[in-house]
Every structure is written in structure tokens, then in C-alpha cells.
Amino acid sequence: MQSLLQANAEKAAEIKDILKTKKVLMVNLISSPGAGKTSLLEKTLPKLVDKYNVAVIEGDVETDLDGKRLDGYGVPISLINTNGACHLESISIEKALSVFDLDKLDLIIIENVGNLVCPAEFDIGEDYKVAVVSTPEGADKPAKYPLLFQEASLLINNKIDLLPYINFDKEFFTNEVKKLNGNLPIIPTSCKNDIGIDEWVSWLEQKIKMKKTD
Numbered sequence: 001m002q003s004l005l006q007a008n009a010e011k012a013a014e015i016k017d018i019l020k021t022k023k024v025l026m027v028n029l030i031s032s033p034g035a036g037k038t039s040l041l042e043k044t045l046p047k048l049v050d051k052y053n054v055a056v057i058e059g060d061v062e063t064d065l066d067g068k069r070l071d072g073y074g075v076p077i078s079l080i081n082t083n084g085a086c087h088l089e090s091i092s093i094e095k096a097l098s099v100f101d102l103d104k105l106d107l108i109i110i111e112n113v114g115n116l117v118c119p120a121e122f123d124i125g126e127d128y129k130v131a132v133v134s135t136p137e138g139a140d141k142p143a144k145y146p147l148l149f150q151e152a153s154l155l156i157n158n159k160i161d162l163l164p165y166i167n168f169d170k171e172f173f174t175n176e177v178k179k180l181n182g183n184l185p186i187i188p189t190s191c192k193n194d195i196g197i198d199e200w201v202s203w204l205e206q207k208i209k210m211k212k213t214d
């Protein structure tokens with residue numbers, strides 16, 4: 001396990017170096033299955049593709065279903081099937097990157113395998129981990145699965161359109177997040193009702209600019 005983590009960390013560092021040279025931002029979306037990562041991409045890509053060169057790495061245990069959902073958004077998609085593994089590793093990211101022309105990209109968004117635990121443990125060469133937690137999962141998720149919230153640079157709280165129908169204690173959620181990571185910004189979103197998408201896109205644009213001047 002130790003040597004696997006070591007190999008992963010070394011490859012992640014290599015990827016970071018390459019992307020720093022190429023000035024390409026890479027963001028790693030992490031959530032439980034079904035929190036809305038692909039839905040967020042479906043809402044995000046149309047707002048970016050006219051201004052930036054974007055690519056997506058789709059990580060899934062099996063199937064190309066999410067990749068197919070993103071067909072037609074005008075971005076290259078590289079699919080990784082982990083065949084059982086619950087997270088992506090930097091070795092597979094290196095392979096996925098090889099199909100892109102990095103000289104022509106500004107942003108790569110990775111949709112990690114749906115899992116709130118394992119993906120948080122692995123540096124895959126990304127600039128930022130972005131956690132997505134949807135309201136029906138419950139407000140206790142940060143307290144129960146703390147690592148992701150400690151590692152993340154942004155928290156998307158999705159499916160806020162469902163708040164009238166479920167018990168989601170927003171204050172408890174926010175306080176638990178603050179206890180784990182006082183600097184973690186939270187953007188409430190609804191992919192169904194287009195809430196918070198512009199704020200998330202602005203966050204991405206700011207990070208793209210920072211990467212260019214890094």
C-alpha cells in the first residue's frame with residue numbers, strides 16, 4: 001500500500017509539472033454516486049466552451065454512460081474505466097491526458113468515480129479538488145467523511161431545489177464544514193433550476209486566469 005501511494009504521488013508530481021509548464025488548470029470533481037457531477041458538467045460546459053479550450057476526463061467503474069451524456073458539448077472526453085476500483089489514480093490520469101493536445105487546452109475537468117472516501121486520498125495531479133454534496137445525502141456527510149472536506153478547495157452543495165421536501169439542516173452542515181476547513185467556500189447549486197452555476201463558472205474562470213499567470 002505504501003509503495004502504491006508513493007508511486008501515485010510521484011506520478012502526480014510529474015503531471016503537476018507538465019500542466020504547470022503548459023499552463024493548463026486541472027480540477028477534480030469528487031462526490032458520492034449521484035450527487036450531480038455529470039449534471040454539473042452538463043450545465044458548466046456550455047458556459048465555458050466559447051471562451052476556453054476545455055477537456056473532460058470521465059472516471060467510472062464501468063460503462064461510458066456519463067461520457068455519452070457529455071457527447072455533443074464540443075469538448076474532447078477521455079474515459080477511464082477502473083474495473084472495480086473506487087477512485088482514479090495518477091497513472092490512469094497520465095494515460096487519459098495522452099489523448100489531449102495540452103498545448104491547446106486551458107482547463108481539464110475530471111469527474112472522479114462516485115465515492116466520498118477513496119478519491120479524497122489520492123493526489124492525481126490536479127490543482128484543486130472540488131467536493132460536490134447534494135442535499136438529500138444529509139447534512140452529516142462532512143462530519144462522517146471528513147477527509148474530502150479537508151482536502152477540497154471548493155464545496156458545491158447541489159440539489160438545493162429539493163430543500164422544501166427534505167430534512168437538510170443547512171446551519172449544521174455549514175458549521176461542520178467550517179470545523180473541518182475554515183477556508184472552504186460553499187456554493188449552493190441546483191443543476192435542475194440553474195442556481196449557482198454562474199458563481200461556480202466564475203470560480204473556474206478565476207482559477208484559469210491564475211494558472212496562466214502562475
Ligand SMILES: Nc1nc2c(ncn2[C@@H]2O[C@H](COP(=O)(O)OP(=O)(O)OP(=O)(O)O)[C@@H](O)[C@H]2O)c(=O)[nH]1
Pocket residue numbers: 031032033034035036037038039040066113114115158159160161162189190191192193
Ligand atoms: N432535483 C435535482 N436533481 C438533480 C440535480 N442535479 C442532478 N440531479 C439528478 O440527480 C441524478 C444523478 O445526477 P448525476 O449528474 O448523474 O450524478 P453523478 O454525481 O454524476 O453520478 P455518478 O456519476 O453515478 O457518481 C440525476 O437523476 C440528475 O438528474 C439538482 O440540482 N436537483
Ligand SMILES: [Mg+2]
Pocket residue numbers: 037038039066111
Ligand atoms: Mg456522473
